[in-house]
Amino acid sequence: MKSQKGVTLIELLVSLVITSLIIAGVYQIFINQAKNYEIQEQLAEAQNSVRAGMEIMAADLRMAGYDKEGGGSTVSVTNPVSGSSNIIRVEWERDDNTIESVEYFLSGRQLQRNVYLNGVLDSQQVVLDQVSGLNFAYKMSGPRFVKVDLTLAVENRDLSTSVSFRNVK
Numbered sequence: 001m002k003s004q005k006g007v008t009l010i011e012l013l014v015s016l017v018i019t020s021l022i023i024a025g026v027y028q029i030f031i032n033q034a035k036n037y038e039i040q041e042q043l044a045e046a047q048n049s050v051r052a053g054m055e056i057m058a059a060d061l062r063m064a065g066y067d068k069e070g071g072g073s074t075v076s077v078t079n080p081v082s083g084s085s086n087i088i089r090v091e092w093e094r095d096d097n098t099i100e101s102v103e104y105f106l107s108g109r110q111l112q113r114n115v116y117l118n119g120v121l122d123s124q125q126v127v128l129d130q131v132s133g134l135n136f137a138y139k140m141s142g143p144r145f146v147k148v149d150l151t152l153a154v155e156n157r158d159l160s161t162s163v164s165f166r167n168v169k
Contacts (some may be wrong), residue, residue: 022111044159050154050167053111053128058163060102060113061148064083075099075118080168081138081145088136088148091116092167106134111152130154 007015065080067073073096082089091101094117101116104127111128114121133153138145145168151160 005019046155047157048086049111049128050152050157050159052160054150054152055111056127057104057150058154059136059162060104061088061090061150062166063092063100064145064165064167065091067167068093068095073097081148081165082134083138086134087124088150090165104134106131121140122147132156133158 042168059131065075065077067077073093075097077091077099080091085165087103087105089103091099094100099118100118103112103114103116109129109131110126111131111134113125113127115123115125131152131154135151135152137149137151139149141146145165147164149160149162149163150157153159
């Protein structure tokens with residue numbers, strides 16, 4: 001008898017089923033990795049947003065009491081830092097006749113930044129969304145503020161920094 005070469009229909013079907021299972025498994029792994037990557041990407045974006053918001057706030061706070069001309073202007077900063085545990089307002093001399101004030105507080109779950117020029121509201125901005133907590137802890141030397149520790153809570157994560165008011169006299 002002659003031996004026949006080739007593959008039977010049943011062998012072909014079994015190999016197709018096994019190959020399909022392997023491809024389905026690889027596809028499922030790929031989908032899971034893509035979802036994990038997307039979640040990590042969103043987390044990194046959220047953390048970067050929080051850091052950027054914190055840097056904007058810290059930069060404004062460092063300006064408290066700044067006198068552009070070093071005296072001799074038509075305006076003067078009378079209250080460089082004011083606030084409570086959940087709101088802060090700092091002011092500085094923007095130019096020879098303008099006092100700029102910036103106020104930070106939570107409005108719902110949004111970190112709000114209001115800018116005032118000579119006491120008049122100039123702009124309102126949302127710095128961050130989904131903020132669950134904002135806290136200011138002040139350090140004083142006599143009657144003046146010298147430092148603030150600020151904590152920002154977003155998505156169960158706290159970010160803290162300290163800002164010294166180097167221009168406050």
